[in-house]
Amino acid sequence: xxxxxxxxxxxxxxxxxxxxxxxxxxxxxxxxxxxxxxxxxxxxxxxxxxxxxxxxxxxxxxxxxxxxxxxxxxxxxxxxxxxxxxxxxxxxxxxxxxxxxxxxxxxxxxxxxxxxxxxxxxxxxxxxxxxxxxxxxxxxxxxxxxxxxxxxxxxxxxxxxxxxxxxxxxxxxxxxxxxxxxxxxxxxxxxxxxxxxxxxxxxxxxxxxxxxxxxxxxxxxxxxxxxxxxxxxxxxxxxxxxxxxxxxxxxxxx
Amino acid sequence: xxxxxxxxxxxxxxxxxxxxxxxxxxxxxxxxxxxxxxxxxxxxxxxxxxxxxxxxxxxxxxxxxxxxxxxxxxxxxxxxxxxxxxxxxxxxxxxxxxxxxxxxxxxxxxxxxxxxxxxxxxxxxxxxxxxxxxxxxxxxxxxxxxxxxxxxxxxxxxxxxxxxxxxxxxxxxxxxxxxxxxxxxxxxxxxxxxxxxxxxxxxxxxxxxxxxxxxxxxxxxxxxxxxxxxxxxxxxxxxxxxxxxx
Numbered sequence: 242x243x244x245x246x247x248x249x250x251x252x253x254x255x256x257x258x259x260x261x262x263x264x265x266x267x268x269x270x271x272x273x274x275x276x277x278x279x280x281x282x283x284x285x286x287x288x289x290x291x292x293x294x295x296x297x298x299x300x301x302x303x304x305x306x307x308x309x310x311x312x313x314x315x316x317x318x319x320x321x322x323x324x325x326x327x328x329x330x331x332x333x334x335x336x337x338x339x340x341x342x343x344x345x346x347x348x349x350x351x352x353x354x355x356x357x358x359x360x361x362x363x364x365x366x367x368x369x370x371x372x373x374x375x376x377x378x379x380x381x382x383x384x385x386x387x388x389x390x391x392x393x394x395x396x397x398x399x400x401x402x403x404x405x406x407x408x409x410x411x412x413x414x415x416x417x418x419x420x421x422x423x424x425x426x427x428x429x430x431x432x433x434x435x436x437x438x439x440x441x442x443x444x445x446x447x448x449x450x451x452x453x454x455x456x457x458x459x460x461x462x463x464x465x466x467x468x469x470x471x472x473x474x475x476x477x478x479x480x481x482x483x484x485x486x487x488x489x490x491x492x493x494x495x
Numbered sequence: 496x497x498x499x500x501x502x503x504x505x506x507x508x509x510x511x512x513x514x515x516x517x518x519x520x521x522x523x524x525x526x527x528x529x530x531x532x533x534x535x536x537x538x539x540x541x542x543x544x545x546x547x548x549x550x551x552x553x554x555x556x557x558x559x560x561x562x563x564x565x566x567x568x569x570x571x572x573x574x575x576x577x578x579x580x581x582x583x584x585x586x587x588x589x590x591x592x593x594x595x596x597x598x599x600x601x602x603x604x605x606x607x608x609x610x611x612x613x614x615x616x617x618x619x620x621x622x623x624x625x626x627x628x629x630x631x632x633x634x635x636x637x638x639x640x641x642x643x644x645x646x647x648x649x650x651x652x653x654x655x656x657x658x659x660x661x662x663x664x665x666x667x668x669x670x671x672x673x674x675x676x677x678x679x680x681x682x683x684x685x686x687x688x689x690x691x692x693x694x695x696x697x698x699x700x701x702x703x704x705x706x707x708x709x710x711x712x713x714x715x716x717x718x719x720x721x722x723x724x725x726x727x728x729x730x731x732x733x734x735x736x737x738x739x740x741x
Contacts (some may be wrong), residue, residue, distance in 0.1 A: 245627075355592075359587055359589060360585045360586075360587050360589040361589050361590075361591055361592070363546075363551050363589065364583075364585060364589035364590075364591070365602075366551060367549050367551065367576065367578055367581070367582075367583040368602060368603035368606065368653075368657075369575040369576070369578045369579055369603065369606040369607055370575075370602065370603070370605060370606050371571070371575070413599070449627075463735070
């Protein structure tokens, strides 16, 4: 009984209830399209630069680091194939999600937390606007949509970084690089990778909103909401990734 | 017939936080057109009371009727509609700090006005509310650019934009200097005259209470200890009441 009443399980239960409330609200009529578009802009466009730079460096570094091992086995020509499979299946989606957990999760947590402690959320409620729908549903939806889009862009940019990495100590033409990169890929690599990013985006949005929406104890609480939103969202990304890998393995898509 | 004159009726309201019982069988009635002040010490449950009235907090027990509607029986949408008639001025003002003054004032219209109404009449309504509080020049400013007194006025303008039948004021003059506090009290009186709105005012600012109240409830130990006019309460020899006037 003590285990069930522990703060950890209470928190898990509260997040589950918060998620249930999200699904209940999303099917209710009168959607906040304007705020949703606004959030897509903030979450997507404003995170794009950070994701792009990281993705480019990731592709470049992975190629540079992998080359010596492949050269040792006389398989340097497999470099584009190996890099593309790694980036598409795992590295780009997960790193993009972690960047989003840091930037979006903390941003949402701090914003909603600040609104909670300054009674702005209560003010929305007394004005007749459903604050859950206006603030939470729009942010979670935007995050769920934008993380996959950012992830696709990150894959493209990291593959370009890989092309430059391959050509730093070798010479592979533009067309040959892309031919080899895509030749190694199947839909079984791309589709599961894309699907899991929707779950990453949803988890980041829901955790950020939950932490911010339930923020307490003034400015100290706002800081705590932002920090714990990043920690929990990052952890969720890894847990979901583990589950996704197990499922793809079970379905024989690995 | 007399029932219809009561715009808010609270009966035997109880509210606890853990083992701390804040409100104990609290009852009150707000008559249409009057300014009713709730006077009490800090932590006596004044703000909890008006948050229960507007359903920001759920009472443990008791009945609250607004415009003859029992709010415990209203679903989310019905309560949102009722809130059109009940304005709430927060102690912290609660202005949306990422929005301009205009957007702050337009925000409550999103739920209660159609798109066409908003396109045609919102500008006029915003300017009228701002003129009522004497701050029409701030329409494009951000809340962070305003002084404390100006923020209070803008928050009041936002409350007025839907022309509510009743306004709940949570410590409207707290944190303001005496001159600004007096200006806010005068503004509350002029608004009552113009909009014919009834008010529940939570306060322990004696100047504000003296200026604005028609009746005063002394909220002591979670109960409606005594209801009377400011003048009669001031003359009271009951030590629990007279300590407010020392």
